[in-house]
Amino acid sequence: MDIGAVNALPYDDFVNIFGNVVEKCPVISAAVWSRRPFANLAALEAAVSDFIDALPESGHEGILRCHPDLAGRDLQSGTLTRESRDEQAGAGLDALSSAEARTMGRLNDEYKRRFGFPFVICARLNDKENILRQLSERCANEPAEERARGMEEVKKICRLRLQGLVRTDAPNKFDF
């Protein structure tokens, strides 16, 4: 769909289509719908980012807590969202050796104990080795640093999900 078609969507269709650009946080797309018309994909992305940035610390932690663990219970039981399943599979997280799976589980638990929210990283921009290394390194960070880092990753995930939904090649009347 091009940006003109996005701008023409009633809010219920908009939320159905864009509701998971931030994992399990459809309230964000429901809020951002009011910012139409979007000049282009970058403007839609900026509206999501502005909404997130305006939230208090507790809102950022809430967004992080809506993310499933990487290679966690939801992946084992097939209850991930379609987007998250594809992203995790793309990084090879559905095919970990048993040693890798044990390390991942242990570090995910350690991270959550330390920070009170799950480790979030854009799986499509990383492979499993890189993810395991960063998980281990980031466990040593300070909570404020990790909150900010996690939100940067949420925005990267969001950008790639948006790019999968909105075509950018078509000209549109808001793009001068």
Ligand SMILES: NC(=O)N[C@H]1NC(=O)NC1=O
């Ligand atoms: N925990 C975590 O990072 N989850 C996410 N990362 C990603 O790329 N997709 C997700 O669901």
